[in-house]
Amino acid sequence: MRYGIFSDVHSNLEALGAAINALHQEDIGRYLCIGDVVGYASNPNECVEKVKTLAPITVAGNHDWACVNLFSEEYFNPVAREAVIWTRSNLDDTTKYFLGSLRLTYENQDLALAHGTLHNPQDFEYMLDEDAAAATFALLKTNICFVGHTHRPGVFIQNFLGEIHYKESGAIEIKGGDKYVVDVGSVGQPRDGDPRAAYCIYDTEKKEVQIKRVSYDIQTARSKIINAGLPRYLGDRLLAGR
Numbered sequence: 001m002r003y004g005i006f007s008d009v010h011s012n013l014e015a016l017g018a019a020i021n022a023l024h025q026e027d028i029g030r031y032l033c034i035g036d037v038v039g040y041a042s043n044p045n046e047c048v049e050k051v052k053t054l055a056p057i058t059v060a061g062n063h064d065w066a067c068v069n070l071f072s073e074e075y076f077n078p079v080a081r082e083a084v085i086w087t088r089s090n091l092d093d094t095t096k097y098f099l100g101s102l103r104l105t106y107e108n109q110d111l112a113l114a115h116g117t118l119h120n121p122q123d124f125e126y127m128l129d130e131d132a133a134a135a136t137f138a139l140l141k142t143n144i145c146f147v148g149h150t151h152r153p154g155v156f157i158q159n160f161l162g163e164i165h166y167k168e169s170g171a172i173e174i175k176g177g178d179k180y181v182v183d184v185g186s187v188g189q190p191r192d193g194d195p196r197a198a199y200c201i202y203d204t205e206k207k208e209v210q211i212k213r214v215s216y217d218i219q220t221a222r223s224k225i226i227n228a229g230l231p232r233y234l235g236d237r238l239l240a241g242r
């Protein structure tokens, strides 16, 4: 099976279109979305529609749930909160229904998904250090979990001794005996200094995970954010990928 995995689209239709076009070249058997389809940019309904067309398994992100009042916007910084409030008032009913029906985690015979962490999915904590990775590894029934939320691609690897190390790698070979937490980065608002949209491919036969990047029309996404009355900063940060 070749899985196409992506996260943190954040209503950025230009970035999502580019990522989907790139994934369509990859002979994907099944799509997975790790949440935050909405929030920050100007096209929440269009992005949800596009994601629904791909029919991925989708888990909930903090923005998805906050926009349908399942998670409090008090946990957000002021700019993110403003985007949640803007998004909430611009959602149509089908989008609201979709966001409200998302679950927090997903597991199958190959992998697990959670927006933040597998151990506290409802709190949307960040997978930022070995301790967070260890708590998720402890619950993992398969050898690999995919997460998003930080908007920075990377992987935590736990060897058979329980030792954990972190790698900012584009390609990872999956070895028997090791366990992996892969952060797939963000389609619509990367924060690792590379402004291109990030997406991930997991090939279970080749035992390989790849995180790839694709350019998109950032200027259009930025202008639409500013013209929609969203905070200008949300448009400007796309240029830097920070």
Ligand code: ZN
Binding pocket: 008, 010, 036, 061, 149, 150, 151
């Ligand atoms: Zn996010």
